[in-house]
Amino acid sequence: MNADLGRLLGDVDALLLDFDGPLCSIFAGYPAPKVAAELVDVLRRLGVDVPPDLVSEPDPLEVLRRTAATGDQGVMRAIEDALCAAERRAVDTAEPTPYGREVIVGARQAGMPVAVVSNNSASAVSAYLAAHRLAAYVSPVVGRAYAEPARMKPNPEPIVQAVRALGKTPNRCVLVGDSLSDIEGARDAAVRVIGYANRPWKAEAFRAAGADVVVTGMGPIAGALIERPVI
Template identity: 65%
Template sequence: MSGSTLSDLVGVGPLLLDFDGPVCSIFAGYPAPRVAAELVALLDVKGVAMPEEVRGEGDPLAVLRWVGETCPHDLTAAVEEALCAAELHAAGTAEPTPFGREVILGAHARGLPVAVVSNNSATAIEAYLTTHDLTACVASVIGRAYADPRRMKPDPGPVLDAVRALGAATERCTLVGDSLSDIEAARAANVAVVGYANRPWKTEAFASADVVVTSMWEIAEVFSPACAHQSDDEVE
């Protein structure tokens, strides 16, 4: 979709949102490195030998991914349970992303279905949406496959699950994500992708996205009444 503008992508069809980044910072009050360290401690208790890079890992999803690749399923399930509990706790102190709420409300007001598709657990996502009165505006939540980290993005499976849940065609959908794995998953699923560059280095790193934004405000603006009226005029 080279040459597409932001309004070409997010103002016309179903909107898929990654959770941690575009919607909120889930680990703002319960830091990700702390959660990762707790997962490592659990593995220590179970006598699992780990390389130093895993012991020093600050991303709990990376710890889960390593366990899924190297350990028996029962250990993967134990780490999954611990991570789900930590994410649910973290959802209570998550920090909303500026204008992330406005994007969801704006798309809903425009009649566009919204799905959240994430490598975080669906339980934590649903808890956050309930706390922030957004449940009614989100048609579907696709979270991490239970104890099967191989199916996390960049695998396209979660994105395709979200598309199917909305009853949409892939070419009508757009994913907004803040990681390279989001972009890779969208590409593999044949879904357009907006890169949310919430760190300066991401602007260049997300060059393969259809469009790059540095604030969710840019997307929320597409759903403003003035922009909606302009789009209607263009269609006429």
Template identity: 45%
Template sequence: MASKGLIEAITTTQGVFFDFDGPVCEVFAGIPASEVAASLVDVMREFNPTLSEEMEGMDFMDALRISPRAGSDALSAVEDRLLEAEMAAVKVAGEPTPGAVASLEAAKASGRSVAIVSNNSAECVRDFLARHDLIPLVQEIVGRSAYKPHRMKPSPYSLLVAAARLGVSPERCTLVGDSVSDVEAAIAAAAKSIGYANRAGKNQSLAKAGANAVIESMDALADALSERPVR
């Protein structure tokens, strides 16, 4: 049975936004994220050894965020390397997250608009969806703005773009994401958020960040959407 928070989060939602890595698939299931991060450090070392040392041990998205400090050429090289890694990763990422396809189907069948809103590149998202015949379930894909990491979530930029493309007010959109930055982006956009706690401890961090609801399986979202058409 859907929780009160989940019901309230989707009852008036016209646009359902899915973060990609986590809710839809595990992008780096076949290629470890740590390897990707290390490769970005190697790229940065050619431009700014001091900054490359600072990047060591960072999540690769955080490494991308600070790369502009080394200049536009360094940013371009790091971004290009990350795109290359993402495109390789989605080819060996395996099947969609359990319940993801059902959630996409339920969102569309309920009369809601559906978008993927991700810090991953739109190219890798589109490639994965095409490989699994999911393109017809998604109306918009808003990925990372190339060479503009400041627009990544927790910035609300991608959510606002998706809402505008779909012709839906941000206040009537809900983002499903597995990170605190997803929740923060939704709050900044005046949208709702559903936290997907796919790892131990995420329930607390997502709730503390302000998620309207927290789920532990995507099937829970599919069931709730199936039971409640948009109004």
């Protein structure tokens, strides 16, 4: 077991998990670039002049962020609704991350509450958890603020919201995330952070961004939780 990982998990009282990455690949069967293209089509139907670089944007969350620049709340809500619907469809073909389930179950068996903090919609996260018989293990689920992409991570607000809902102090919580926005958001929320480097380039980037520990799979976290004394 990674000694640093074991020490970190022994020093916290609650586990926060990002969703897309640590728990599953939400767009495994409904590719993110396809979703992004569908959102661009919605913009066009609404009469928005779509810049060329946005036409080829592969990340639907980035399309959502860029839509905010239009300043049109009607358009913003339409894109939010379209993305929420796409995420709920995507859950049906989402691919579970190896050991993601074991991390949740292991944390609860060790007496640690588990929350999910995601830039995806809470409804999609909750649907996934229910479909995989994990809903009873996770509370709260903090998803994307409706039609307000500026409040997504790296904004620390959703992480702070989860910590408050758990009734814990920030430095006694740890977030597992697979993006720089997770690392930055956790740092700004004064929460400990484990970087899940599911791509080779991420490991050094996460260390440079201030991750407390970096892992390349969820298995070591599950193993460390099994060895953790019950709270």
